[in-house]
Amino acid sequence: MEVKFYHQIDDTLLKFAVVFARYQGKWVYCRHKDRDTYEAPGGHRELGESIEMAAKRELYEETGAVEYDIKPICVYSVEGKTRVNESGDESFGKLFYAEIYRFEELPGYEIEEVRFFKDLPQELTYPLIQPVLLKKLQENNYVKEG
Template identity: 40%
Template sequence: MVYRKKNFILGQLENIEFVVILTRYQDKWVFCWHKKRKSYENPGGHVEKGETAMQAAKRELYEETGITDCEIIPLWDYEQPWDDGIHKNNGRFYLAIVGSLGELPDNEMEKIELFDSVPENFTYDREDAIIDLQMALNILNAWEKH
């Protein structure tokens, strides 16, 4: 059985353990190529002890893309069930609007690339990721209209 993530209103969940940063640069989505997994991912990762979710989002974005010139907007929270169907992790999605790309630090990511949508070779559930990008675009479009 596949346990799908469940989205929640921003701030509704406590104990945010993970962050995912949907990253937009020049009307394209930024994805990272993971060296070991040999697939594309959104920037993101664990919230470290003593760190806020926003601090983790800024750190992970830099570590995995080299990007520092951006505005980061919190979008929504999510709950990701484990494969055992009992345990779960809480996370938060962010949208980064990037002004300029930076130099990629030496870490688990080999490169970043720009796409119109979720690349075919995506580490996680591609169908969920496509929905996430559309939700983020809807929020961004609504924001820009005001």
């Protein structure tokens, strides 16, 4: 599994949006109804949707966040087989950071629960990817460790 970072690529290659979000100083993580692990909000870009729209939609659908500041951080890619990429070919996404101020009720989609963590949870859905993305945020002073 290899995670790479880019300043920019052709927009049509961006398939995923991942949002590392904080609320009252803690990380916001979701647990899918079909899993026992946690992940940062995010998901696939839908047809006709900008990657920024995808990030905002996923943030709402997976957390219920309705008031927040969100900003793009960088483009990343993952090479290697994952649950959402069976081919293992390089796939591209955009990393975002959000500061959440208010939630509404969690929409009844695929997320079972939202939890807040001081640090990365031990039970990650993507343990080889999410820590690398979080480290990128910290290296660029978007958020401080701890």
